Amino acid sequence: MMKIGDRVETIDDDLSGEIINISDGTITIEDDDGFELQFEANELMLSRNKSSLRSAVFDSDIEEVKREKESKKRKNVSTVKPKERHAPKFEVDLHIHNLTESTKNMTNFDMLNLQLDTARGQLEFAIRKRIPKMVFIHGVGEGVLKQELETLLSRYNNIQFYDADFKTYGIGATEVRIFQNVEA
Secondary structure: OOOOOOEEEEOOOOOEEEEEEEEOOEEEEEEOOOOEEEEEHHHEEEOOOOOOOOOOOOOOOHHHHHHHHHHOOOOOOOOOOHHHHOOOOEEEEOOHHHHOOOOOOOOHHHHHHHHHHHHHHHHHHHHHOOOOEEEEEOOOOOOHHHHHHHHHHOOOOOEEEEEOOHHHHOOOEEEEEEOOOOOO
16 A cells, blocks of 8 residues: 555656645655646556565456556547548638728728738738648639639648539638648
């Protein structure tokens, strides 16, 4: 049985420390760097005495620990459908009413430039943050923004772009896949 003051090691990691608290099956240890960590009793074993050459005797039998680890049930993890797994999480809505409070005194040229500057900035952000996929929502309209957006995207070597998922976005969105450089 372990008690406060005992020196212990974790079974799965290379951590060791001194027991400072035992409460409701949870053992709190202070590691060598002064951090307090909590474990269940079956995750710890008494530490070997480094000054002694004799073999250490542990409170837990290794085979018993293995059986306990194997018998633990996996926690339920919410399943993600295959289509949703690869769905882009980063969306940028380029509709002008989302980018500015008022279009008063703005020409069509000014609005288009604001939309393209936003797209460029968000794409650069996604590349810096290593975001693999993103969607630009541009709407249908006359197709000017979509065409200009494709011109902008074609200037980048490390991306691929195509129409986004029709069920989700209709025909007014472009999906971008960003290939990160492996070299640093």
